[in-house]
Amino acid sequence: LSGWLRGWLTTTNHKDIGVLYFVGSLFFGLIGAILAIFMRVQLFSPNNYFLSGAAYDQAMTLHGLLMILWFLSPLGLAFANYFVPLQIGAKDMALPRLNALSYWMYVVGGFLAIFGFFLPGGDAATGWTMYVPVSGATYSPGPGPTLAFAGLIMLGVSITISSINILLTIAYTRAPGITWRRVPMLTWFIAFMLLQALFAFPSLLAALLLLESDRVLGTLFFASSSGGYVLWDDLFWFFGHPEVYVVLLPAFGMLGEILPVFSGRPLAERNLILVATGAVVVPLSYLVWEHHMFITGISLSEDEAFSISTLLISLPFDIIILSFLKTLTRASIRLTAPMLFAIGSIVLFIIGGIAGVFLSSFVLDVVFRGTYFVVAHFHYVMVGAAIFGLFAGLYYYLPKLTGRMYNEGLAKIHFVVSFVGFNILYFPMFFLYEMPRRIYTYQAYPDWGLLNSIATVGAFIFALAQILLILNLVNTIWRGRISVPNPWGATGLEWTPSIMGASQSYEPRHLGESHAENQSSRPLELSAAVGVAFLGVALLSYYVWGWILLGLGFVLLVYVGVGWAVDNARGRISIPDEPTEKWPFEHITKVRLGMWIFIATEVFIFGAILSTDIYIRLNSASWPLSLGIHDIPLALWSSIALVTSGMTAVLALESIKSGDRKWLVRWLVATFALGGAFVAAHAYEWYTLLLVRVPSFSWSSGLPGGTYFFTVGLHSGHVLAGMTLICYLLYRVKKGGYSKDDYSGIQNFVLFWLFVDLVWLFIFPMFYLS
Amino acid sequence: VMIMKTTSIVGVWLLIVVGVLVETFFFYQDPGGYGTESVIGLIAALAAVMTMVFSMGLKDEDRAVRYMLLIPVALVAVLTVTMLFAYPVSF
Numbered sequence: 001l002s003g004w005l006r007g008w009l010t011t012t013n014h015k016d017i018g019v020l021y022f023v024g025s026l027f028f029g030l031i032g033a034i035l036a037i038f039m040r041v042q043l044f045s046p047n048n049y050f051l052s053g054a055a056y057d058q059a060m061t062l063h064g065l066l067m068i069l070w071f072l073s074p075l076g077l078a079f080a081n082y083f084v085p086l087q088i089g090a091k092d093m094a095l096p097r098l099n100a101l102s103y104w105m106y107v108v109g110g111f112l113a114i115f116g117f118f119l120p121g122g123d124a125a126t127g128w129t130m131y132v133p134v135s136g137a138t139y140s141p142g143p144g145p146t147l148a149f150a151g152l153i154m155l156g157v158s159i160t161i162s163s164i165n166i167l168l169t170i171a172y173t174r175a176p177g178i179t180w181r182r183v184p185m186l187t188w189f190i191a192f193m194l195l196q197a198l199f200a201f202p203s204l205l206a207a208l209l210l211l212e213s214d215r216v217l218g219t220l221f222f223a224s225s226s227g228g229y230v231l232w233d234d235l236f237w238f239f240g241h242p243e244v245y246v247v248l249l250p251a252f253g254m255l256g257e258i259l260p261v262f263s264g265r266p267l268a269e270r271n272l273i274l275v276a277t278g279a280v281v282v283p284l285s286y287l288v289w290e291h292h293m294f295i296t297g298i299s300l301s302e303d304e305a306f307s308i309s310t311l312l313i314s315l316p317f318d319i320i321i322l323s324f325l326k327t328l329t330r331a332s333i334r335l336t337a338p339m340l341f342a343i344g345s346i347v348l349f350i351i352g353g354i355a356g357v358f359l360s361s362f363v364l365d366v367v368f369r370g371t372y373f374v375v376a377h378f379h380y381v382m383v384g385a386a387i388f389g390l391f392a393g394l395y396y397y398l399p400k401l402t403g404r405m406y407n408e409g410l411a412k413i414h415f416v417v418s419f420v421g422f423n424i425l426y427f428p429m430f431f432l433y434e435m436p437r438r439i440y441t442y443q444a445y446p447d448w449g450l451l452n453s454i455a456t457v458g459a460f461i462f463a464l465a466q467i468l469l470i471l472n473l474v475n476t477i478w479r480g481r482i483s484v485p486n487p488w489g490a491t492g493l494e495w496t497p498s499i500m501g502a503s504q505s506y507e508p509r510h511l512g513e514s515h516a517e518n519q520s521s522r523p524l525e526l527s528a529a530v531g532v533a534f535l536g537v538a539l540l541s542y543y544v545w546g547w548i549l550l551g552l553g554f555v556l557l558v559y560v561g562v563g564w565a566v567d568n569a570r571g572r573i574s575i576p577d578e579p580t581e582k583w584p585f586e587h588i589t590k591v592r593l594g595m596w597i598f599i600a601t602e603v604f605i606f607g608a609i610l611s612t613d614i615y616i617r618l619n620s621a622s623w624p625l626s627l628g629i630h631d632i633p634l635a636l637w638s639s640i641a642l643v644t645s646g647m648t649a650v651l652a653l654e655s656i657k658s659g660d661r662k663w664l665v666r667w668l669v670a671t672f673a674l675g676g677a678f679v680a681a682h683a684y685e686w687y688t689l690l691l692v693r694v695p696s697f698s699w700s701s702g703l704p705g706g707t708y709f710f711t712v713g714l715h716s717g718h719v720l721a722g723m724t725l726i727c728y729l730l731y732r733v734k735k736g737g738y739s740k741d742d743y744s745g746i747q748n749f750v751l752f753w754l755f756v757d758l759v760w761l762f763i764f765p766m767f768y769l770s
Numbered sequence: 771v772m773i774m775k776t777t778s779i780v781g782v783w784l785l786i787v788v789g790v791l792v793e794t795f796f797f798y799q800d801p802g803g804y805g806t807e808s809v810i811g812l813i814a815a816l817a818a819v820m821t822m823v824f825s826m827g828l829k830d831e832d833r834a835v836r837y838m839l840l841i842p843v844a845l846v847a848v849l850t851v852t853m854l855f856a857y858p859v860s861f
Contacts, residue, residue, distance in 0.1 A: 651776070757825075
């Protein structure tokens with residue numbers, strides 16, 4: 001590989017990763033936009049058959065998934081990666097190699113989702129909400145949907161890792177003097193966004209794991225009346241609604257940076273905005289999800305509760321918007337392209353927000369939910385407000401990103417054409433409140449044809465405008481005039497002349513950065529290995545070489561895992577710790593805090609899965625007693641073995657704390673042996689259960705078997721992961737690693753291992769003692 | 771100090787093991803009984819809290835970390851309760 005390409009593929013530098021996120025999100029956004037154009041051509045006139053029903057459904061599904069999850073969310077992450085460390089004076093992300101892993105997981109996941117188009121039967125045709133039973137194997141057969149959902153799992157993992165990493169960066173690596181009061185608005189809003197992603201994406205992950213289990217293993221979580229569509233709806237929308245703010249908040253953070261600069265006034269009510277967002281929007285975003293389920297027949301009391309919470313969440317947004325408008329009053333406004341896009345974002349959010357208030361009423365929602373009124377509403381919020389805000393940020397930071405000035409005239413034309421095109425595209429949809437969405441063609445009802453034709457014209461205008469953006473970007477990079485370091489006269493730390501952008505032509509990349517040489521191919525390799533394994537999983541029910549791909553992916557995973565461990569042991573990737581602002585985390589190490597945040601996400605994933613088990617069990621008319629199925633004495637002894645392994649793990653930690661490496665090894669080996677005994681006991685129990693004692697009790701035989709095998713299997717996977725970590729720790733010890741003063745690796749392993757113990761304390765009684 | 775630490779580690783382990791044994795004992799006394807399952811659930815929750823607080827060392831962490839761990843627990847509780855009460859007629 002050429003040095004240039006190798007540099008981009010192996011970089012762990014936050015600026016490079018930020019640029020890669022820009023490229024990746026714009027690429028996936030382009031594909032999503034092309035699919036949208038296909039849809040709009042299809043809907044241009046009544047009784048049109050430009051696309052078949054199946055093709056339209058696939059285009060609609062991938063349009064939604066790509067735009068929301070591979071374009072809008074990662075575009076916010078692009079800004080986060082590039083500018084958060086600059087704004088808080090950090091050298092890089094807290095965990096640079098994991099940052100690269102997040103990116104490559106995101107990219108490989110996106111390609112998996114798109115690759116489904118080329119498989120027999122095509123891609124997922126379920127809508128981005130993947131409602132069951134449509135997304136189950138019965139109604140969406142074929143490897144394409146399985147692969148697309150596997151791609152989504154990779155994306156969920158990617159964003160969860162990113163959330164942990166960036167939150168850790170903000171909490172732990174602020175330069176001296178950058179106290180919380182001085183953290184800039186963009187960084188604050190990125191933090192708010194990630195606080196939502198942190199627990200929203202685990203819910204999606206739990207739902208997707210269960211769905212893939214249904215599709216590949218034949219479990220019945222969503223295919224039965226005891227689980228079914230309401231279970232999926234709850235798990236999906238618990239993620240889905242906070243995702244709206246994951247998309248929106250980076251744009252608002254950007255407005256918080258841009259409005260003061262171009263209005264010549266400080267941001268009005270800055271503290272009020274932060275309190276409204278952090279103390280109201282973030283927690284309340286997790287308490288409104290069932291307003292997406294008003295028409296599923298949930299109880300009236302829940303209708304009322306979620307209607308009220310949805311109305312409440314509009315209040316902090318009123319505060320934010322009024323504060324933005326207050327900033328603009330009596331100001332000396334400079335109508336540059338970033339400012340125009342910022343104002344456009346506010347206008348479009350107000351329109352979309354008002355439409356949202358209608359939908360918070362469960363009475364009106366019954367009328368509007370399944371219609372184009374909702375399509376208009378969420379596009380005004382998620383596309384209008386978010387995209388215009390992020391485009392404002394793109395123009396605002398382009399001089400920093402490239403070291404060159406964009407063409408201001410072309411950018412203003414881009415804004416005007418985008419704004420006009422957007423409104424021609426989406427405003428008519430408010431009047432299509434009687435037309436069902438998710439239909440690929442329609443009869444010639446009065447006005448439907450005309451309004452759809454207008455919308456399609458708007459779509460072409462809006463798409464044309466984005467060509468102007470691409471032209472401007474290319475022109476800026478290749479021929480733009482060299483920008484002064486701070487063209488806007490902004491006061492943020494990121495505009496300090498000594499802090500250079502990644503690609504500035506007058507500055508070698510990463511000059512003077514202490515970790516410039518930190519490159520690793522492992523993140524890309526690991527993501528590719530997972531991608532190959534998932535491709536195998538999707539194909540194995542249909543082609544024998546699916547098993548070969550799965551095996552190959554597993555071998556690659558082992559190879560990369562070993563390589564990663566060796567790199568760690570050799571200290572290949574390291575950023576020296578320096579004095580930073582850490583409040584309120586002064587007494588904890590960076591990696592330990594990261595581990596606690598990771599465990600918090602794991603708590604949610606296991607919590608959601610155990611909730612699912614409880615829900616299904618209580619919703620079932622009958623449930624077999626464990627006495628007649630499980631070998632309870634064996635399960636009891638294996639439970640005691642696992643609990644005991646927790647004690648030996650803690651003793652291993654205490655040994656190294658007192659500098660006793662010999663006993664560290666002994667206790668680690670004991671932990672490994674006890675963990676191995678636990679897994680072996682389960683393997684034996686599964687063998688006898690499936691082949692000898694109760695052959696009728698399998699994962700696909702019904703919900704009791706499905707919930708048991710899935711939950712216990714997922715937990716055993718965690719035990720095996722922990723045992724792999726023990727091997728790594730022993731390897732490090734053999735190489736001379738760990739001492740009385742350096743035991744963070746052991747400490748973090750013990751946290752993970754004890755968490756796995758803790759989860760078993762619930763699983764054991766749930767499945768064996770009931 | 772080392773002896774005290776080891777004693778407390780072994781003590782917590784012993785309590786959890788006893789808890790698991792008591793759960794199993796109760797189960798065999800009244801398999802599937804509603805009251806029994808409630809008690810077993812309570813013991814499991816107490817054992818989990820002990821693991822988190824003592825073995826995982828949450829008691830020694832900053833207050834911010836302690837509160838952070840309550841967030842996913844609270845969210846799971848909200849999700850579970852909401853799911854269960856969405857269709858009260860079915861139970």
